[in-house]
Amino acid sequence: MSEKTQIVIEPERYELRAAAPYRFDLDRRNFFKFLGAGVLVVSILKPVAIAQESGGRRRERGEALPKEIDAWLHIGQDGKVTVYTGKVEIGQNIRTSLSQAVAEELHVPMEKIELVMGDTQLTPFDMGTFGSRTTPTMNLQLRKVAAAARETLIGLAAAQWKTDRQRLTAADGKIIDSANNHSIEYAALTKGQQITQDVSFDPALIPAADWKVAGRSAPKVDIRAFVTGGHRYPSDQTLPGMLYGKVLRPAAFNATLTSLDTQKAEQMGVTVVHDGNFIGVAAPTSELATAAVEAMKAEWKSDPQPSNKDLFGYLRKNTEEGTDPTGDGDRFDQGSVDQALASADHKLQQTYTVQYIAHVPLEPRAALAKWDGDHLTVWTGTQRPFGVRGQLAEAFHLPEDHVRVFMPDMGSGYGGKHTGETAIEAARLARAAKRPVKVNWTREEEFTWAYFRPAGVIDVTSGVRNDGTITAWEFHNYNSGSAGIRTYYEVPNQKIAFHPVRTPLRQGSYRALAATANHFARESHMDELAHAVKMDSLEFRFKNLKNDRLRAVFEAAAKQFGWGKSKTPGQGFGMGGGYEKLGNVATFAEVKVDRSSGDVQVVRLVTAFECGAIVNPDGLHNQLEGSNVQGLGGALFEAIQFDNGKILNPRLSQYRVPRFSDLPAIEVVLLDRKDIPSVGAGECPLIGVAPAIANAIFDATGVRLRALPLVPDGLKVT
């Protein structure tokens, strides 16, 4: 893998499957009038970046490229800086890191900056907040916008003072001519006019090594509102006269309604809507809405559907080769795997599996919808406000400019909120009730009617020489996805393929996507190969790994962990790592296994991570800790149980998520590469956790676990 191959982040198929054609539809000239006097700087994406942000050649047929503008910034006459971006804040803390980027380049204090995010009427089109794209793209764009604003202001001051702009500098919201002891506030420079500047040039950016605001820890913007309960999440939104909506759910997935009796519900003083497959209620209280839905008598029929028991056989048998919606097959062939296997000293063939898991965002889906004639406004929690706008326009046959979607900073998503189910439900009920309607999903609805991280089967066949050189690598992933499917180890003969499957459950994006499954399989298999040739796991990896950045994180984590130290009985050490979404990670795990009870305890996780120049060290540290905890759940015990179109564990009392008592000691090592552009950190740090734990369990017990979750009911040592 060279640096060059790292530049483009491939959008993941499951993120794009939900995509629909969206257009930026504002009349720019009219739109900017509302901003009033001041300096306006508009960021224009270059064609390459446009292709990346829209999914490049992977975009769905008929999907229009978004227009070229991706952000803008306005400096008002009061000195307030307002930045407009379609990205959204879901806990990953980009409201803070993006503000830091602007503060850095524009030389204004953080508190003067406000970000307007994810409002389809006010912000430029954005495909969505996913794929760890905010830092490598939007952060860079906003730095350019802010730098261009700074240069424009210097130009204005130079003209006003009739002086050479080279003599002028920007600092603390002012342009300064130190030779003449002149200074002027940004806000005073525009003299009541609106001055517009395109970022069509490449303004000089401040190198990371010289950063003063970016590169340092900054507290979460608006943090006080979060510790006082004052912040209004999507589910907290209200409007005068608002009703509560509730939807009648089918008895099983893919079920058809055979009979419906709403008579009793209709006598309860609520609005009942039955429109095709949609049956719902709007009522003055949520309790009445729920009672009215429960009073309905509905019968459904559905065909038999698969369950966990036959899941992996089902996935192998139901491939949809050639029907890949994105058009290219995620295949990679190099050399001859067959010949290399024939001459290998050791051959190994193993299968790894992952179950469906749920995102469990603590705030379930919520939306509040209001109609004004044929104009629709919706407040909802989503990672794709423009995507939801498109879904609403489609559902209600409206032009997109009749639909406005707001996204108040929400209670997390992890890739699980790309779609607009509650928005559509609330809007349909509001249209019937002629009042604003809010729909808050219950936890059970969120577990059942959202979507899951795809389950998958991965077959790996490999060949290795006695000296530890891997010569053959064949890797087939059924259904779980193609993110992180390629190996970063140097293998001359490779065959890698992703096989899409007719999925038994609704599936979609999830933090780190298939990279977790693919790294689990690859890094487990690497350990198995090291064992086969009797080499140390780290030494074996390094023998086959040239990538310097990846070697660096393995080295850093090994050093912090104390790799090579001696063990006590029941103790086990293991590692896993890789790269994803331009970041590099290695996680080392220490486990303790009680051989009599089979209980596995993850004692310690050490993760080294490198994502280029660090923008907010404390924010990054926080993401790393969280990634380790979330990765732990999927590694050890999270799994969706389903049978015949029903989810069997759709409650927090039945679906186990990591809690305080599951917490291992977590140590984070951050490698700050100021010479490398900053990239995202919300996803990559998850991917080493599962293989590190699996490898540590093997080290402790000699038992090789090849299925995620690893120990849902404790380890059975046979």
Add this chain to the structure above:
Amino acid sequence: MATIRLAINGKRYSVDTDPQTSLLTVLREKLDLTGSKYGCGEGQCGACTVIIDGKSQRSCVTRVGSVAGKKITTIEGIASGDHLHPVQEAFLEEGAMQCAYCTSGMIMSAVALLQKNPNPDRAAIIDYMDGNVCRCGTYPRIITAIQKAATAMSRSATMKGTGR
């Protein structure tokens, strides 16, 4: 339907509702106190935690009829004006959150813990807080924040005790 009298954050309310309705629903829908969050509806995640007569309770599984007249404190009621509660201050200083949807419940549980045990060790914190879920996984920071708050509160109690 009945008229239920409630004492929340030092204020008196009277609410017309079914006594079987959950306290969380009343707080959020009738009183617009939306700091307490819905996360699971079965007392499993702690996002709805409030303090009733000094004890932390899950308001989503608490019938409003059962708490009439009792002293109820929600996240909106623990600061004194602009002066944050030491636990809020510690969460703020530690940045002990990501999306922060769990934060209200975490803070309320921590406040109740420190009322009961002003100087909990790590194991006692983990044990008490285990019913509160942070899906973003900020547990390490929350533990540190609670430890910091405990230190700050005992220092301020000592100062009061010595008359300083």
